[in-house]
Amino acid sequence: MAKGQITEFNGILLYTKPYREHDLLVKFLTREFGKKMFLVRGAKRPRFKMRAAILPFTYGLYGGDIKADGLSYINDGKHVDHFNEIADDITKNAYATYTMSLIDLAFHDSDPIVDWYDKLLIGLKLINEGFDAEIITNIFEVQLLQAFGVAPNWVDCVVCHRRDLPFDYSEAYGGLLCRNHWNKDPYRMHLDARTIYYLRLFSVVDLSKLTHISVNDRTKKSLRQVLDQIYQRSVGVIPKSKRFIDQLGKFKI
The missing domain is CATH 1.20.1440.120 (Recombination protein O, C-terminal domain)
Incomplete structure (x- = not known):
């Protein structure tokens, strides 16, 4: 795969952590590329459009820029769902x-x-x-x-x-x-x-x-x-x- 290729991937969100003032690092287990860390710019801003796509216990089909090395980037959540019962039960x-x-x-x-x-x-x-x-x-x-x-x-x-x-x-x-x-x-x-x-x-x-x-x-x-x-x-x-x-x-x- 070429470095920096825009592609779709199936992902299960493993965890998120803060990165700089408005950004998040989001780690996914992807079906196609293994575990990948994504930089999501503006994710902590109030009106961030993809908020639902990077909530804990989210999975589905995403689009992004997958890097062979370093941070990858998510462009959108094409079809995502949530494990609501897991999220709501301690x-x-x-x-x-x-x-x-x-x-x-x-x-x-x-x-x-x-x-x-x-x-x-x-x-x-x-x-x-x-x-x-x-x-x-x-x-x-x-x-x-x-x-x-x-x-x-x-x-x-x-x-x-x-x-x-x-x-x-x-x-x-x-x-x-x-x-x-x-x-x-x-x-x-x-x-x-x-x-x-x-x-x-x-x-x-x-x-x-x-x-x-x-x-x-x-x-x-x-x-x-x-x-x-x-x-x-x-x-x-x-x-x-x-x-x-x-x-x-x-x-x-």
Whole structure:
């Protein structure tokens, strides 16, 4: 693609931040060009025409000047929509923001990641439609581990490759250990069978085919603990947006 080409692109708004007195920097995950940062001039002025096209949780078809390097520019929002339910619900908002932050951290700008654009669009639609935002986020957390270079083995025992015995997760071995090899890692996570089941399921589930999912509170708490531990110890990346989710958890009864 030639530098500075005017073109259309499909985009999901990841975040905005102030830039100079009247402008905004707006980051999109685009389907065609990966993650791109756009300079939107005059975006903070009261009568800015494209205000609706760059609101949080906006997605759709845009027109702009896409630069190979540096800042790109948006000319107009041709056909845009909003995840209104996410924007209006503090919990959905928090999980959606965290999920987008993880994707932003997992990939370099301009990397071609069409599959993750499609996954994010589907995931946000599911949250917007009322699916459990925490579980949708867990699915993204599990599936993004490979992008962060961790890639646990959720398929079988990392030692003997058996699949017919109870499993536990071992950080040291980077995956599952069957019961016959639990003694190899005294610091294994001691996870219950349901937590292991969902971790394995989340690693392969196709969001586009998800019609229903229900996880009890005890298992959700266990999933949160194990994924937090993997991200803290193995990934080493914790988006700032995660702090708000942690605060929300303290208020749950």
